[in-house]
Amino acid sequence: MPRILKLGSADDVAVALESVSAGEYLDDLDLALLSDIQAGHKVALRTVSAGDPIRKFNQIIGFATQPIQTGEHIHTHNLVAASFERDYAIGSDTHPLKLLETDQQAVFQGFLRADGRIGTRNYVGILTTVNCSASVARRVAAHFTPQVLSAFPNVDGVVAITHGTGCGMAEHGEPADLLRRVFAGYATHPNFASVLLLGLGCETNQVDQLVSLTGQSNTIYRSTIQDEGGTTATIRSGIETVYRMLEQANQCVRTPASAANLVVGLQCGGSDAYSGIGANPALGAAVDLLVRHGGTAILSETPEIYGAEHLLTRRAARPEVGQRLIERIRWWEQYTARHNGSIDNNPQPGNKTGGLTTILEKSLGAVSKGGTTNLNEVYLYAEQVRERGLVFMDSPGFDPVSATGQVAAGANLICFTTGRGSVFGCKPTPSLKLASNTALFRRMSDDMDINCGTIIDGAETVEALGEAIFAEILATASGKQTRSEVHGFGEEEFQPWILGATL
The missing domain is CATH 3.40.50 (Rossmann fold)
Structure with a gap:
């Protein structure tokens, strides 16, 4: 892998995969560094004027607050989020998906309930x-x-x-x-x-x-x-x-069940710049496999898709699905304004230390957890998920509140990517932790289930790791304990979303 990675052909920045120093010259990008760049942080690939949009993943992640020279560090000191027009183009990127026949679908060992649903725990x-x-x-x-x-x-x-x-x-x-x-x-x-x-x-x-x-x-x-x-x-x-x-x-005893009975909640917390490069796309590849096998994945955390929601509306299976997602974005803009806040009051300090600068940048990485298939439905918080395939459930970005809504909606397994580290459990639903980088996986090996840092290290592809994640989903659904379950975590994390006044 290169030391600095350009992610999109139209990008104005590249991401350092390891720390590099001012004065170094990078042959592969024909770039002389003017600043020290920490691992996960961004370097300018062109000269930028104040007010110019800056792109990563071929998408706008913010606007320059001052002139920036080629080779300079781009972060919170010279880049901010701002409003800009998104082309929602509802349904323009949809494509047909051929599901596997029932006898070809993957199988796990689950608990059959009277209503026909399958539990992954008892x-x-x-x-x-x-x-x-x-x-x-x-x-x-x-x-x-x-x-x-x-x-x-x-x-x-x-x-x-x-x-x-x-x-x-x-x-x-x-x-x-x-x-x-x-x-x-x-x-x-x-x-x-x-x-x-x-x-x-x-x-x-x-x-x-x-x-x-x-x-x-x-x-x-x-x-x-x-x-x-x-x-x-x-x-x-x-x-x-x-x-x-x-x-x-x-x-009750475990019996064979099709992967079509899996409902997986997608979460990310303590994200870093590597989350959107490796862990989230790898989870997205696993989601594509899950959907192909007839299963369901729930993408959530509405404030953390803000600025990238147009990538989802383009995949809306029906016009009303895309419109419902836009309505939720508008609701959040009004909700935060009522409380004298802003929906782009994100990322958090740990995210910024890990290289993420704006909510727009964070959202582009977060959306990739949902893979590439059509968006089949949009639900309110904790509504029962009936539609299969990729769906969206409205929720805050705070992980315990979001995951609580997903479990209430029927998620029988959670996949949680993290770049800074997390110890999140979610009883009665097992929670798999996916580390975005190898350093984190080694440092918190007692809490991490899967190392997605192998993508950054150049040892595995996104597709290969997606297959490994899907296999781990099946094993966990069949009873293999996650690290958070080994620790007994998951009872304190129940956090319903509290709306309205406390009287």
């Missing part, structure tokens, strides 16, 4: 409707130690899903509807054999309302602390109920 859940029942739920779950659970070998564990909301909000309206969608999605998630809904009793987020939204009863149990008679009685009753749930769940 948990018993305790889902608290309100913060007031969180401590009791944790006490119930704490009873089920590894020694106790050893009597139920087909069960992956007892998960207490707690949070800081559920009350102090209007009973009706968009914030309440959104929250109930999240809880209904978790209560019926295929990775839960059954769920105990545990409330205080007087909260806004009422147990009975949630049960009615699920349309199910045989896998959902309910309890409220006020009706049970207080903490001690509720813990005792909860433990008894969970024992019955475990007996039921232990009767």
Whole structure:
């Protein structure tokens, strides 16, 4: 691999794959460096005037704030995001996709549920409707130690899903509807054999309302602390109920299932410049394989596709799909303005240290997680995903909130790319970590599942690594533990999106 890489034919910058020093001359680019360039950072390939657009990936990533000479470092000191017209050209880049026949689709070992969906894990859940029942739920779950659970070998564990909301909000309206969608999605998630809904009793987020939204009863149990008679009685009753749930769940065994039953949530966090060069495109290649095998991938984090959304609208399978995505972008512009913010108030400090300068640049890398197939649908946060193939779910860019919405929407596996490092878990859904660079993979080997830095190192192609990621998706769906699962992570990361005022 070259020391500095130009990614697009029309690019005004190249990316340093290793640190280089001022005064060096790069023969392959016929370029004399005027600045020290850290690994992952950008160097100007041409002289730029103040106000000029600057391109990477053949797309605008920002505008120069001052004159820039060929060979200079381009970063936050001389490049900013600004508004510019995007050609949405809805549906112009769509193309037919031939799915594999059923008998040719990849197979994994999953848990068949009564509604026909397939789980990749077999948990018993305790889902608290309100913060007031969180401590009791944790006490119930704490009873089920590894020694106790050893009597139920087909069960992956007892998960207490707690949070800081559920009350102090209007009973009706968009914030309440959104929250109930999240809880209904978790209560019926295929990775839960059954769920105990545990409330205080007087909260806004009422147990009975949630049960009615699920349309199910045989896998959902309910309890409220006020009706049970207080903490001690509720813990005792909860433990008894969970024992019955475990007996039921232990009767489930893994059976062969087509990869068409996989719903994979796509996440990136702690991104760096290498994320958009290696890890995200490799995950995109795996997504293309998943879609070809009949499966589903959920792209999200709306503020982190901002400035690159036109690449998705061009792939919209139907005009209304592209229009719905544009509507979500407009909603976010208005939402952030109402709170005296800006949708381009991104990247974060760690992203910038890793070489990302503007949200436009970050978004172009983030979108590549979605591969190259058509965009088949756009969903609101935590809406149940029914369409197969690549879909988009509206969400904030904050990873726990976004992933919570994806799981509520039905994701039975998460793929999470990172360039700076992450320890994210997401019970009941396993979370695979994909490191964008080899240095990170070695430094945090205890937390990383796949090294995508081999692309930057020149050892593997994007396509070959995409095939390896797809194979790891199948293995994880069949029960192979991710690093976050080995650590037991995933209960604290449940973070529903909170809209509206806290009353």
